Ligand SMILES: Nc1ncnc2c1ncn2[C@@H]1O[C@H](COP(=O)(O)OP(=O)(O)OP(=O)(O)O)[C@@H](O)[C@H]1O
């Protein structure tokens with residue numbers, strides 16, 4: 050499969066009063082055509098910042114892309130002018146946001162909000178755009194679309210609003226869709242509906258998706274591959290099966306242990322003790338070292354390189370070095386432990 | 389919506405008559421008399437009082453007065469040779485209305501621009517200068533400003549006519565004096581609202597659609613920021629009308645304000661009441677219009693009766 054998106058050594062920082070916050074520190078990622086890549090990790094690990102960098106939506110100031118390339122179909126997005134980037138946003142790459150209650154403009158009809166992108170990117174006339182908008186609302190499962198286009202966001206429930214947000218994102222058939230915690234703000238039953246919708250739409254439109262989530266259940270359901278982020282870095286990546294069944298990084302173990310069991314048998318949730326690193330003064334070694342039960346002296350001083358475990362799985366941990374002691378993953382990780 | 393508007397107009401009329409009644413009572417309490425001149429004998433005063441029905445029982449005067457309002461008759465002036473109050477007001481209302489409208493428009497437009505630019509250039513020197521201008525505009529009373537303008541621009545540098553109301557150039561200084569306060573208040577308010585709106589999630593959504601920054605600002609930010617600003621427009625315009633009383637006096641504009649001040653000092657009851665009623669009607673209408681405007685621009689209020697799904 051071809052690579053649609055390739056992020057190379059991305060560094061993003063925010064200049065704040067407290068100093069430079071190094072939110073993303075050398076991220077490498079790629080997304081293939083038609084693939085769903087999940088990014089998981091605790092709050093503050095840099096997931097949203099990474100995705101905003103792809104969209105060219107890092108607020109500047111205070112934020113800036115310090116280093117790295119974001120290749121989309123081979124073309125470096127970080128080098129595009131504002132104008133060119135506007136032509137990419139909403140057309141080739143679009144985004145679904147976390148909170149549908151606040152991500153729609155309250156004083157504009159949902160129809161107009163969907164039409165804007167169509168008129169801008171596909172040069173449709175108003176009436177063509179309106180027709181297409183009705184079809185889109187139908188596509189995302191909103192009943193009575195020809196009546197609904199004229200309504201305002203406050204006339205929609207949360208789940209319905211998220212469908213509208215999805216319609217906005219899909220309006221111009223983007224090649225890449227970034228969904229930043231698209232269901233976190235919704236009721237559990239609605240969450241399932243929205244995820245089903247996303248899965249169906251991906252099958253129909255063969256869009257690539259970057260799915261950002263805290264919910265590993267969602268990952269197992271929707272994603273092909275997973276990247277685990279911690280402290281502004283990707284510390285492990287692999288296919289869903291690899292990361293869930295053969296995780297190699299102690300942080301991934303921790304995440305899996307802290308997740309409600311996928312197959313019934315609810316046990317206590319084991320949150321990872323400690324807190325994430327201070328990104329205005331990031332550790333020079335492994336960012337997880339202060340919380341890692343297996344940390345060694347070398348971990349504190351040097352960031353481990355990636356160990357390529359398979360064609361698809363990579364993990365950055367000193368335990369994978371041949372000189373390190375053998376450590377077995379804990380019994381508590383979600384899906385039956387590693388074999 | 390129609391029912392709502394009719395209801396509001398009903399309230400407006402009731403409020404208006406309550407104000408009319410209160411004004412009438414206040415007139416009774418006002419010390420002094422219109423005919424205090426030392427040249428008049430007691431007999432002459434009695435004759436005048438009879439002539440103007442001031443010796444009728446209060447209740448009768450009141451009924452006559454309210455009845456007159458229904459017919460569009462505000463009585464006759466005590467001082468201007470018994471000419472009808474409505475006539476006197478209509479002769480003077482022109483310059484005041486022009487002054488008020490021009491100041492509102494100038495102040496609002498400048499205020500919005502200043503506020504929007506300050507918000508878009510937040511924490512730059514443009515922002516700081518705008519806000520210093522705004523703070524000065526709010527804290528300096530319009531008459532001080534008028535006096536300074538008149539002295540420097542009018543007298544010292546002789547760039548503009550010092551006073552009177554004889555052509556467009558004569559409007560500049562009174563309009564600026566009145567508009568500065570409006571501009572300053574709106575600028576500060578608009579800046580705050582813009583910053584609030586610019587930080588909203590739906591702005592990111594708009595940008596994520598690939599809209600240009602100009603479209604994002606105009607179609608998404610400004611409209612939403614304007615909604616709360618409309619609510620302060622009512623009180624602002626009312627304050628401005630009050631301001632015209634003094635400003636007209638300073639620049640010798642032959643407007644209502646000047647006449648009003650004059651009629652108070654002369655205890656010209658019908659003139660005072662007539663002008664008060666006019667101002668009250670104006671205020672009530674402004675408040676109504678602002679509320680309706682708010683409903684029109686904010687769909688969440690407009691459609692309050694329509695249910696959710
Ligand atoms: N505008 C900003 N100014 C300063 N720091 C910022 C800004 N935006 C993000 N950061 C910093 O970047 C880091 C990563 O934030 P990011 O939003 O990417 O986290 P996340 O992984 O998406 O977390 P969550 O799961 O809570 O959404 C955080 O430490 C945050 O403090």
Ligand code: SF4
Nearest residue numbers: 335338341348366367
């Ligand atoms: S590198 Fe060291 S500290 Fe980091 S996860 Fe591996 S063992 Fe733990």
Ligand SMILES: [Mg+2]
Nearest residue numbers: 096097098229
């Ligand atoms: Mg986030």
